[in-house]
Amino acid sequence: MKPFKVRLRFHADLKIFLGSKAGGALVERLLAEKTSIKDVIESCGVPHPEVDLILVDDQTVGFNHTLATDAKVEVFPVENRGTSQTDKRLQTIGLTRFVADGHLGKLTRNLRLLGFDVAYDQGAEDRQLLDVMARQNRALLTRDRRLLMHAIVQHGYYPRSQNPDEQTIEVIRRFELSELIAPFTRCLRCNAPLEQADKAELMDELEPLTKIYYDQFRRCPDCEHIYWPGSHFSKLQKRIEEIRARVRGKP
Ligand SMILES: [Zn+2]
Numbered sequence: 001m002k003p004f005k006v007r008l009r010f011h012a013d014l015k016i017f018l019g020s021k022a023g024g025a026l027v028e029r030l031l032a033e034k035t036s037i038k039d040v041i042e043s044c045g046v047p048h049p050e051v052d053l054i055l056v057d058d059q060t061v062g063f064n065h066t067l068a069t070d071a072k073v074e075v076f077p078v079e080n081r082g083t084s085q086t087d088k089r090l091q092t093i094g095l096t097r098f099v100a101d102g103h104l105g106k107l108t109r110n111l112r113l114l115g116f117d118v119a120y121d122q123g124a125e126d127r128q129l130l131d132v133m134a135r136q137n138r139a140l141l142t143r144d145r146r147l148l149m150h151a152i153v154q155h156g157y158y159p160r161s162q163n164p165d166e167q168t169i170e171v172i173r174r175f176e177l178s179e180l181i182a183p184f185t186r187c188l189r190c191n192a193p194l195e196q197a198d199k200a201e202l203m204d205e206l207e208p209l210t211k212i213y214y215d216q217f218r219r220c221p222d223c224e225h226i227y228w229p230g231s232h233f234s235k236l237q238k239r240i241e242e243i244r245a246r247v248r249g250k251p
Contacts, residue, residue, distance in 0.1 A: 001032060001033055001034070001068075002068050003030055003031065003032045004030075004031055004068070004070045004071075005029070005030055005031075005070050006028070006029045006030075006031060006040055006067055006070070006071050006073060006101065007027075007071070007072050007073065008026070008027045008028075008029065008040070008044060008073040008074075008075060009025055009026055009072075009073070009074050009075065010025045010026075010027070010039070010044070010046060010075050011025065011074065011075060011077065011096070012075045012076065012077050012079055013074060013077060014046055014050060014051070014077050015081070016160065017044070017045040017046040017047070017050070017158075018044060018045055019084035022076060022216075025129075026055070027044045028065070028157040029043065032066065034066050034067070034068045035067050035069060036063065036064060036065065036066055036067075036068065036083055037054055037061060037063060037064075037065045037066070037073065038063035039062070040067060041054070041073075041075055042149050044166035045145065045147045047145050047147065047148035047153075047156070047158060048063060048074065048120050048148075049091065049139075049140070049148055049152070049153055049155060049157065049158075050077055050078070050155070050158060051063075051075055051076070051077065051090060051091075052076055052077055052089050052090050052091045052249060053074075053075075053076040053088060053089055053090065054073065054074070054075055054076075054205075055073065055074040055088070055192050056071050056072070057071055057072055057074050058072075058210070060119055062090065063090065067138045068078070076126065076249075077099075078091050078093070078174055079161070079173070084113065087213065088247075089219070091157055091175075093174050093176040094176055094177070095118075095138075095139045095155055095174060095177050096116055096117060096175070096177065096180055097116075097117045097118075097130055097136065097137065097138045097139065097174060098111065098117065098118045098119070098138050098139050098141050098171075099118070099119040099133045099136070099138040099139075099140055099141070099143065100114065100118050100119070100120045100126070100141040100142070101118075101129055101130045101140075101142040101143070101147070102124055103142075103143065104120070104141055104143075104159070104162030104164075104167070105120065105140070106172070107120060107131070107141065107159065107168055108120040109162045109164075109169045109188050110165065110167075110168040110239075110243070111168060111171065112186045112187070112188050113183060113184070113186075113188060113236060113240065114160070114168070114172075114177075114181045114182070114183055114184075114240065114243070115180070115181060115182030115183060115184075115185040115186050116127075116177065116180075116234040117138075117186070117191060118141075119138060119191065120137065120191070121134050126144075126147055128149075129142070129147070130147075130150060130152055130153070133152075133153065133156075134152055136174065138155075139155035139156055139158065139175070140153055140155070141154035141156065141157055141210060142158065143154065143157060143158055143159055143168060152179070153219065156169070157171060157174050157175070160173065165239075165242075165243065168243055169243060169246045169247055173247060174197055176249070178247045181244065183236075183237075183239075183240050184202065184218070184227065184236075187220035187222065187223060187225060187227075189220070189223050189225055190220060190222050190223045190225075192220050192222040192223070193219040193221075194219065194220055194221075194227060195218065195219055195220075195221050196217075196218060196219075197218055197219035197226065198217075199215055199217055201210075202217055202219070202226060204228070205226060207225075210230065212226065214228045214229060214230065216228060216229060217245075
């Protein structure tokens with residue numbers, strides 16, 4: 001087969017995956033055999049769950065599209081959703097169930113604080129993460145690009161920032177979750193949805209001052225941890241308001 005040349009342009013922040021020696025958003029690939037567009041894009045370092053729209057010679061295509069001749073390719077991330085071609089988008093927004101890798105403990109806690117369902121095990125190995133992701137239909141959150149490129153990953157996200165609060169804002173934006181935030185509804189320790197608890201039934205377990213000052217309690221049905229609007233609550237509340245304000249404002 002005659003070698004052919006593919007010119008790819010990566011839009012918006014997909015550039016971060018290309019590595020410094022690329023020097024820009026343009027990559028050229030010389031190919032000698034039929035190759036799927038997904039493989040060509042990933043060979044440039046960009047994981048497929050980050051790709052929302054692909055144009056090959058101005059036509060929208062899916063990940064299975066095969067290249068066999070010279071082509072000009074435009075690759076867009078999710079954040080760049082305009083009004084056009086929304087039906088051709090490759091990613092899903094509004095997903096609320098996640099599995100986070102072992103390095104994202106603080107992001108996990110933040111998302112749980114906002115009410116989102118995040119499976120997390122600090123010691124989980126890659127195959128366990130992929131297994132939970134596939135069996136429970138969760139989106140994978142990881143800064144391991146190779147893992148995100150795994151063929152069975154359908155939905156996922158690579159947090160750009162190393163800062164957990166920034167990562168939280170990124171995830172809410174990426175999956176468009178701002179309307180679905182429900183603070184203090186999920187156990188921060190084990191992810192179970194909290195249940196209202198009757199104060200009378202908790203009396204034996206509460207500290208004397210807590211008994212006096214608080215009447216609203218929630219309890220985790222799994223780990224039995226008790227939550228109430230104590231001194232840490234206003235700190236968390238402030239944190240949630242900051243995150244909400246940041247999500248509403250533009251970066
Ligand atoms: Zn719990």
